[in-house]
Amino acid sequence: MSEPIVEIKDIHKHYGSLEVLKGVDFSVNEGEVICLVGRSGSGKSTLLRCINLLEKPDGGIIKVFGQDILHIKNINSYRAQVGMCFQQFNLFNNMNVLENCVKPQLKVLKISKAEATEKALKFLDKVGMKKFASADVRTISGGQKQRVAIARALCMNPKLMLFDEPTSALDPEMVGEVLTIMKELANEGLTMIIVTHEMNFARDVSDRVVFMDQGRIEEEGTPKKLFNNPESERTAAFLKASINK
């Protein structure tokens, strides 16, 4: 077996006196789809954000694509290889849908505008947003925004995608359109780490579910094992509460 794409060893993170990550070990293999679940405040976002260095851990080792990212030279070109989608979409409001996908490519990948546009249209088509290419991003729905955000990330050819509650800010009728696309990406073999409260999705799509509790990984395993035979009481209690919601 090849070595994991992401290898995290004993990372810690404090905000002031609050210890948010209390020694997390975690690894992800190529092509794996991981769902990260847990209560609010358990450190899921913080862990995800450490992986693309939006936060810097206070201690531990993070190796991604075989390199130690905490001592990396070119952070920007590293980040370009790790896509991230946020709960609030975070599209650029001064650009239309197409420009949102083209601009970062021009700035970071330094390719020609024609090439960037072609790629952008390809991915916008993939998420069903091609015909909205010239739309102002402030005028489209939440589900459409998240699909554009996914296309924008895909344009950078990421080898790993991080999703932080991509559907939590959406109206219920729009959740499906976003999850459908994520499922498609999973089936295509993209490596993904997804923080989510959508338990049905986690059960159906992920190769492994990781349950975080109070800054630690309490339990991880295949969805089948975690949902049917959890080892830990806490995991069982959490999953029971989330599924019956």
Add this chain to the structure above:
Amino acid sequence: MFISNCIDILNKYGSSLMLGVRTTLVVALTGTVLGLLLGLFVGGFRAVKLDFTASPASHFLKGFFDVIANIYITVFRGTPMMVQAVFIYYALLDIIHWDKLPAAIFVISINTGAYMAEIIRSGIQAVDPGQTEAARSLGMSNSQTMFSVVIPQAIKNAFPAIGNEFIVNIKDSSVLMIISITELMFQAKSIAGSTFHFTETYFIEALIYLILTSIASLILNTIEKRMNTTVRLSLPSSETDNITVNYLSKKEEK
């Protein structure tokens, strides 16, 4: 009596008043534009928040820049422009032997720049930080993020305040008469001095300022309105979205 004196002044001194208007507009407009550029630079760099990914050298340079920028802003907002004008004009006269008009434009530009820097900075702070995070997560650098994503939105947010600086400059350029450039206040003062019709001359002058600022705010309002309507609904009209597969509802059928 008053009216006929006014008409006499307009007939006799119309061309020197027009010269005054021209100088005032040139000074106010170039001062605002150069001040805006300066403010973008200073305000933009002041708003950059270096994260841990920046090198120690950039942290040092940024700290140094912040100190200089703070001093600049404090000094130029904290002293009267009239004093800045005489001081800078005479202090540099022996060194660069400059003319009065470029000196006046220089002074009003750096004075405006200090105000613009603060206007731009608060415009930047009003831009949602999530967009900055997204840009960084895509691999864009601090400055690429600032100039492609944040500043264009900051300028839009700050447009009313930026426009207001232009109006203020039309009026406040009058203090630059202290270094004898031929702007409106200076012209009016010389006309009053030779006709002794002080009330009439300054009445006309006030009226001209009022007309200039009214036209300027009309133009600015139009631009602002046009900027806001570019948030047009550019959606394809009747077409609906083709991704309708609802993952969750499919799930429930099982």
